[in-house]
Amino acid sequence: MANPAYPMARQCPMAPPAQYAELREQGPVKVDMPDGGWAWLLTSYADVRQAMNDPRFSSDDDKMNRKRTELPPGHDLNSFWRKDEPEHGRLRHMMMTEFTAKRIKEWRPRIEALVEQLLDRLETLPRPLDLYSEFCLALPTQVIAQLLGVPPQDYRLFAQQSRDCLSLDDPSKSWAAFNDMNDYLNKLIEEKEHDPKDDLISRLLHERVLTGELDRKDLLPMVRFILVSGFETTTSQITLSSLTLMTNPDVRLKLAAEPERITAFVEESLRFWSVSQDNILRVVDQDMEFSGTRMSVGDLAVLAIPSANHDGNAFPDPERFDLDRGENRHVAFGFGTHLCAGASLARREVEIAIPALFDRYPNLRLAGDFDDLNFRQESLVYGVEKLLVTW
Structure with missing residues (x-):
């Protein structure tokens, strides 16, 4: 019997791939990867959460089969995110x-x-307008750019490079964007070495690199990771959280009546959408039995966050957006030592943006039919290409 093919498409844009429900009952299963290799796919909440914090599953790129991960010869991601302890913890702490x-x-x-x-500017634009580009993308782009010290005139440039890096449509285009981003960031780092400002790159460079605490070769991948992960996921989260309120009048009314529940709304939105859909890879670091399955050194494992966050054993009625869910121990930001470093910043951006948007525009609604929305499947980060709205 042939292995299921990975990645799997979402049949319903409001839910993970339907195949996950059946696979969760089977435990880890072998799936065929796009490059012709195979991997273990972990789909249950219990398995995914355990594997995220299990040292027997390594994040180290050097232990992975390059062909399986489609890493072109001569390229080294060299990110702290793709390292194990203690090196990961040392770099993450910085x-x-x-x-x-x-x-x-x-x-x-x-x-x-x-x-x-940004909300003031929306008032000046003709309607319908694209909420995705004019608000949901613009906010995280400017936040992460200011954090890093990117000049305002380059905001859109690095946003497009980041999006291209995460696309699964054309690997050659993704790697071209990756190289362009490296060139840009290396130039920016060089400028800040001679003219430091009050920004993250300058502080890392002058307080860590030039003091000898951080190797210069580790600075670029660290900055690149912050840039790519720090705005694309938040952009999609703000976009889809906005879409949630425009398509769920009951949730919208409840949140308007009890604005203090914005934190619960954000956590449920993170669980429900699980925008980081295909980017958690591990490699088995020792022969072992995991969740009743024998795994061998060198086996690749894919940790399916959307499936884990829609596991009915952990989240009753998981396909329903439930503002009353209570304790919400989702794994949208990962778990354990590799928990997303920027999770707190992302949460604050969504918690600030969503109430402000709907307070300013209480009649905000889709300008067309829901079925006309173009959801972005071929990307490591789930989202929509455009969100036309009016009020």
Whole structure:
């Protein structure tokens, strides 16, 4: 019997691939990868959550079969995200100083000001307008650009490069964007070495690299990871959270009546949409039995976040957007040592953006039919290409 093919398409744009429900009952299963190799696919909440924090599943690119991960010869991602302990923890700690509760609190007024500026601008645009590009994309782009110290005139450039990097449509285009981004960031790092500012790149460079604590070769992938992961996922989350309220009047009314429940709304939206859909890879680091399955050193494993977050054993009635779900221990940001470093910043952006948007435009609605929306399947980050709205 042939293995199922991976990745799997969503039959319903509001839910993960339907095949996951059946696969969760089977435990880890072999799936055929696009390059002709195979991998173990983990689909249950229990398996995915355990594997995320199990040292027997390695994140180290050097232990992975390059052909399976489609890494072109001569390319090395070299990101702390793709390393194991203790090196991962050492590098992550350096970056986490930029995402402490104190830092995020300091950023709140700046995020609120950016939101108000963008909402003011929406009033000047003809309708219908594309909420995705004019608001949902613009906010995280400007936040992460200001955090890194990217000049305003380059905001759109790096946003497009990041999106192209995450696309699964054309590997050659993705790698071209990857190389262009490296060239751009190397130039930016060089500029900040000679003319430092109050931004993350300058601080990492002058407080970590030039003091010898951080190897210069680790700075570029660290900055690149922050850039790519720090805005594309947040963009999709703001977009789809907005879509949720425009298509769920009951949730919209409840949130309007109880605005203090915005945190619960954001957590349920993170679980429900699970925008990081195909990008969690691990390699088996020792022969073992995991969830009743024998796995061998070198086996590739895919951790399906959307499937885990829609596992009925962990989340009753998982296909329903439930503002009353209570404790919501989703794995949208990962779990354990590899928990997303920018999770707090992303949460604050959504928590600020969504209430402000619907307070300013209480009659905000889709300008066309839901069925006309073009959902982005061929990408590591799920989302829509455009969101036309009016009020």
